[in-house]
Amino acid sequence: MARGKRLLPWGGAVLAALALPGLYNGLTVRRYTVRTGRFTGPLRIALVSDLHCCRHGRGERRLIEAIHREQPDLLLMAGDIFDHRRDIRNADLFLRGVAGKYPCYYVTGNHEYWHKGKVLPGDMALLAMRGVKRLSGEMETVTLRGQTLNLCGVDDPDASTVHPFYNGGDSGSFLQQLARLREQSRNGHYTVLLSHRPEWFRFYAYHGFDLALCGHAHGGQWRIPGLLNGLYAPDQGLFPPYAGGKYQRGSTTMIVGRGLARENTRVPRFYDPPELVMVELI
Numbered sequence: 001m002a003r004g005k006r007l008l009p010w011g012g013a014v015l016a017a018l019a020l021p022g023l024y025n026g027l028t029v030r031r032y033t034v035r036t037g038r039f040t041g042p043l044r045i046a047l048v049s050d051l052h053c054c055r056h057g058r059g060e061r062r063l064i065e066a067i068h069r070e071q072p073d074l075l076l077m078a079g080d081i082f083d084h085r086r087d088i089r090n091a092d093l094f095l096r097g098v099a100g101k102y103p104c105y106y107v108t109g110n111h112e113y114w115h116k117g118k119v120l121p122g123d124m125a126l127l128a129m130r131g132v133k134r135l136s137g138e139m140e141t142v143t144l145r146g147q148t149l150n151l152c153g154v155d156d157p158d159a160s161t162v163h164p165f166y167n168g169g170d171s172g173s174f175l176q177q178l179a180r181l182r183e184q185s186r187n188g189h190y191t192v193l194l195s196h197r198p199e200w201f202r203f204y205a206y207h208g209f210d211l212a213l214c215g216h217a218h219g220g221q222w223r224i225p226g227l228l229n230g231l232y233a234p235d236q237g238l239f240p241p242y243a244g245g246k247y248q249r250g251s252t253t254m255i256v257g258r259g260l261a262r263e264n265t266r267v268p269r270f271y272d273p274p275e276l277v278m279v280e281l282i
């Protein structure tokens with residue numbers, strides 16, 4: 001008994017030593033490589049998701065400088081850059097730091113619709129002002145460093161579900177957008193789908209997109225490296241299958257960013273630091 005009491009503080013110290021690094025909340029860079037089988041040279045994509053207007057250093061410098069260091073050819077924003085509950089200042093600082101330096105594309109996330117079911121005009125005006133192209137059920141074929149790819153983007157499904165009278169406007173519902181984009185993208189080029197939601201992976205694979213880039217799951221919030229890749233994610237529940245990482249289904253690859261949310265999260269992230277995702281297509 002007395003021996004057990006003596007060991008108790010040591011046990012506590014070991015637990016604390018294991019748990020404390022898990023609370024690290026600084027920016028990390030996560031890198032993935034995807035073999036397209038079609039490119040003759042590499043193309044580097046920076047994927048930013050779920051910023052939620054959070055702060056990454058003074059003037060968002062930590063995030064902006066991390067992106068500059070990576071020298072991407074393309075910057076994609078997979079939704080929840082804004083947050084209906086938060087001031088847009090940090091999002092604007094971020095946009096000002098990157099827009100114009102790289103081709104920038106954006107799709108909406110659920111939080112951008114949680115203001116009466118419609119995107120806030122101010123958020124969208126800011127994107128346009130900073131030169132960021134929103135893909136609302138749209139496709140662009142771009143050529144960068146001699147490599148050509150189709151870039152498709154869908155609105156978050158909450159565009160048609162949060163507000164019962166709003167069906168995504170002229171762009172159609174989420175599923176209509178997916179089907180239409182797949183038809184448009186049958187031109188022989190490698191096709192990247194930018195979508196906020198990873199839980200629709202089987203639809204992305206069904207339509208045969210080559211690569212889907214997503215966010216939304218925030219890494220499942222709590223992780224235990226090597227044991228648990230995320231405890232809970234919205235719209236996936238407990239032990240989410242697509243909390244963050246690289247997934248394969250048929251010929252479709254999906255990469256899920258764990259997002260950049262920090263101070264807005266009620267439950268602290270655990271072994272799940274905010275991340276900038278870099279994808280190298282080769």
Ligand SMILES: [Fe+2]
Nearest residue numbers: 050080109216
């Ligand atoms: Fe989010």
